[in-house]
Amino acid sequence: MLQRLREQVLEANLELVRQGLVLYTFGNVSGISRDEGLVVIKPSGVPYRDMRPEHLVVTDLLGNKVEGQFPQIGGVAHTHSEYATAWAQACKPIPCFGTTHADYFHGEVPVTIELTDDEIAADYEKKTGDMIVRSLSHTDAMAAPGILVANHGPFAWGEDARTAAHNAAILESIARMAYLTLSINPAAQPVGRVLHDKHYLRKHGKNAYYGQKSAEPNDRK
Ligand SMILES: [Zn+2]
Numbered sequence: 001m002l003q004r005l006r007e008q009v010l011e012a013n014l015e016l017v018r019q020g021l022v023l024y025t026f027g028n029v030s031g032i033s034r035d036e037g038l039v040v041i042k043p044s045g046v047p048y049r050d051m052r053p054e055h056l057v058v059t060d061l062l063g064n065k066v067e068g069q070f071p072q073i074g075g076v077a078h079t080h081s082e083y084a085t086a087w088a089q090a091c092k093p094i095p096c097f098g099t100t101h102a103d104y105f106h107g108e109v110p111v112t113i114e115l116t117d118d119e120i121a122a123d124y125e126k127k128t129g130d131m132i133v134r135s136l137s138h139t140d141a142m143a144a145p146g147i148l149v150a151n152h153g154p155f156a157w158g159e160d161a162r163t164a165a166h167n168a169a170i171l172e173s174i175a176r177m178a179y180l181t182l183s184i185n186p187a188a189q190p191v192g193r194v195l196h197d198k199h200y201l202r203k204h205g206k207n208a209y210y211g212q213k214s215a216e217p218n219d220r221k
Helices: 003-017 065-069 084-087 101-103 117-135 159-185 192-201
Strands: 028-033 036-042 055-059 075-078 148-149 151-158
Touching: 003 028, 003 036, 003 075, 003 159, 028 159, 075 159, 084 148, 084 151, 084 159, 101 159, 101 192, 117 148, 148 159, 151 159
Parallel strands: none
Antiparallel strands: 028 036, 028 075, 036 055, 075 151, 148 151
């Protein structure tokens, strides 16, 4: 079942390893089949090197609010990559300090508020998902394809599993650059709105004009 999607999701999971975003069995990428209402996801605890398409787990979207609210999302990647996780642990959004960030994220990379003790005790995984959805409710999820879950780590998404893994790598790079920027100059300020909009909007949206469709998703500088 879902053989092609399984292969895509496996490949996207292996990309997390190639990009140095995961240790051991940490992290996962999932891919969504909208036609069938199913999600293919990496099983927890299976080493990446041993993973085959048939090891991937198929679940339905029951209880998964992403389906209804963000129909453009076809894949989600979650890692504990170090710099993005450091920002998440600090409970700080990542300011846009430059055009690398602006090319991918329209605005800062947001951070969720922390879950309450009751939410953690009752239904932790679902509440984490609900918190992400709530944090994105007033934004265009595709214009900021990632979020930091407070005290936990980054989640990134895209039109498919491959793009989600790509955006997870970009998010880690942005997080690292922002950290280094503040190390060099603790008083560094985010770029102005005009430069930010110029970089984001020339690549995204209906009037985008910059770059060629390339083999790498969104890999247009
Ligand atoms: Zn995690």
